[in-house]
Amino acid sequence: AAKPKLWYFHGRGRMESIRWLLAAAGVEFEEEFLETREQYEKLQKDGRLLFGQVPLVEIDGMELTQTRAILSYLAAKYNLHGKDPKETVRIDMYADGTLDLMLMVALAAFKPLEEKEESLALVVKKAKTRYFPVFEKILKDHGEDFLVGNKFSWADIQLLEAILMVEELDASVLCDFPLLKEFKTRISNIPTIKKFLQPGSQRKPPPDNHYVEVVRNVLQL
Numbered sequence: 001a002a003k004p005k006l007w008y009f010h011g012r013g014r015m016e017s018i019r020w021l022l023a024a025a026g027v028e029f030e031e032e033f034l035e036t037r038e039q040y041e042k043l044q045k046d047g048r049l050l051f052g053q054v055p056l057v058e059i060d061g062m063e064l065t066q067t068r069a070i071l072s073y074l075a076a077k078y079n080l081h082g083k084d085p086k087e088t089v090r091i092d093m094y095a096d097g098t099l100d101l102m103l104m105v106a107l108a109a110f111k112p113l114e115e116k117e118e119s120l121a122l123v124v125k126k127a128k129t130r131y132f133p134v135f136e137k138i139l140k141d142h143g144e145d146f147l148v149g150n151k152f153s154w155a156d157i158q159l160l161e162a163i164l165m166v167e168e169l170d171a172s173v174l175c176d177f178p179l180l181k182e183f184k185t186r187i188s189n190i191p192t193i194k195k196f197l198q199p200g201s202q203r204k205p206p207p208d209n210h211y212v213e214v215v216r217n218v219l220q221l
């Protein structure tokens with residue numbers, strides 16, 4: 001079967017969680033990087049962007065947009081969603097929480113410098129006071145290796161991605177969360193994830209000024 005093809009900028013943004021899920025599932029994928037306004041306008045003209053937006057993922061003969069919809073489809077397809085609706089809704093809740101946190105980081109890149117620093121400090125504060133305490137408690141109460149049903153799921157992948165992203169902002173952020181520290185080590189050592197964390201993988205670096213300029217230019221923000 002043809003490999004999934006991802007259409008997005010050469011950066012994290014909203015596509016990074018999709019890259020993580022595919023990589024964790026051991027699925028090879030291709031990428032088309034948007035560098036020019038013309039590329040974006042062609043995708044629009046060709047009717048490939050449902051609401052005129054990227055991420056776009058070509059998979060199974062479909063052209064998928066809307067990040068959450070794509071992630072849900074991939075989680076179900078690669079057996080990384082729950083075994084029943086009650087497990088699936090927990091996975092969705094946990095994943096949505098990490099997506100909210102990570103989107104704050106993605107959007108901060110587009111703010112003026114002083115606002116950006118303030119936004120990123122708020123991300124660390126929210127991680128420490130709102131998000132990480134919740135996941136620490138889940139791991140404590142659940143008493144298992146994974147967040148849901150003691151089976152590796154999409155929620156575990158999202159949480160690891162979010163932990164690493166916040167640690168890039170504050171390396172000591174897990175100092176009060178011993179179970180999250182163990183979780184990070186455990187999930188990082190899953191072979192497919194371990195490979196994705198090695199240099200040379202399709203994992204993207206934190207947003208830099210070049211990325212922001214390209215996105216602004218392509219989207220005419």
Ligand SMILES: CCCCC[C@H]1O[C@@H](O)C[C@@H]1SC[C@H](NC(=O)CC[C@H](N)C(=O)O)C(=O)NCC(=O)O
Nearest residue numbers: 013014052053054055066067068106107110215219
């Ligand atoms: C000021 C913030 C700019 C953010 C720009 C992009 O970088 C990412 O971090 C977020 C976005 S991604 C690019 C943006 N896509 C979305 O907003 C998708 C939203 C959708 N709900 C999803 O989840 O996929 C885009 O195509 N916009 C064109 C435009 O709506 O006309």
